[in-house]
Amino acid sequence: MTFSVGIAIVVFLMTMLVIFWRPGGLNEAWPASIGAGIILLTGLVTHKDITDIISKIGGASITIMATIVMAVILESFGFFHWAAARLASMSKGSGYRLYWYIQLLCFLMTLLFNNDGSILITTPILILLLKNLQLKPHQQIPYLLTGALTATASSAPIGVSNIVNLIALKIVHMTLYMHTAMMFIPASLGLLFMSWLMYVMVRKKLPKKLPNSAFDIEHIFFTKNFHPLKGQISVETKRQRTKFMLKILLFVFIMRCSLFVASFLSIPIEFVAVLGSIVLLMWRWYHLRINPIDIVKKTPWHILIFAFSMYVIIYGLHNAGLTTLLLEVCEPIVKQGLFQASFIMGGLVSVLSNFFNNHPALLIGTLTLTEMHLNLITLKTMYLASIIGSDIGSLLLPIGTLASLMWMFILRKNNIKVKWKDYLNISLIVIPLTVFVTLFLLYNWIQIVFS
16 A cells, blocks of 8 residues: 555545534534645645546536525525424324425425525424424424435435535436436335335324414514515515415426426536526515625535535545445446346445445445446446435434534534434434335336336
8 A cells, every 4th residue: 555545545534533523513624625635735636637526516516506595595585484384384283294294395395405405494494393382302303303314315316406416427427307317206205115114113202283383483583574664575464475485486496497407408507506596696685685795604605615625535535546446346246237236336335425424425436336337227227326325325324414414513503402312213224224125116117117
């Protein structure tokens, strides 16, 4: 082992350790950028590599940041309070019905935005709702935990719901359209299975009958923040507010569909994503008279630094020979058939994600795939199996994804304690079974439709 290879491995392990530990609430972009700096100093990553990295992550990063901007804008419109009130109303006093509406909300928010944006949206909504219902801590945890698992895992059906998925798509030269055609049905059915299994496990912990709300979340927020006389949106009736919110969600949905049209027509999807966020930003300025400059402060720009830095570190490991080692392990199994190949790739990325986070795990797995010289259908199937491992299998431990780390941070800020024991009691059973079922569905879906 050369000195530079040893440095690359040590840097990677130390970077992941600090990201998981987060001393003093340290932002994950700091250890990642320091690690990337050290890798660059070793010379393992060249200037040509950096150009290649920027070309691969640039469009994906811009697309994700644009959709996160949309998520941040929703809060300004009062969407969080409106959604919390709607959940309480639609549940009609049933704790069981509330569970399923929360699952639906988390699934849809991830499809409309992305897994990170969904966590930023759904977690505050659930905290608002559950505190307003005055549920005890042990009653809140099942809703918060299962909602977070669904919100994070729901990035699997469509590639645009996760920054690392988009980067990997670029590497394997796969369009959003093809990803969705091959993945949406099996992944969605896998998520439905996951929600049902979680419901079976937490049902006894859910309150059969919900207590009455302590106050009207929606009314207090809108009367406090919006003033029609100042030119802001009218808040005269809940029906008007609902109509307004549905218009916003319809716009977001149309922009989301436009990404797939752009991908199908070979138009850079980041252009469409940025256009959508600018239009929504101007819409907010027109209705609320809020200066768009506040978005600069509220948007988590560090995700760009994190993505670039992690890719530099992974490229260093790739150049140091890690993917060659993985090739030696995987190639004999891949030759046994597509079924075995799918399960080994999904399982491998799941394991790597839980030890090292899903960002580096999927990037390592994807780079390995590109070195195997596979036929097109095998490459795409194994890539999608990797996505299942990265987006669902990574949830075995609460440190497997950036979205999970963000979720835990939000809970800590709101003085809500979810122990690892609470998390593992669900994840150790639900996640392996869901990964297995989803991989099985993926293989059979591709055999039926695409072979």
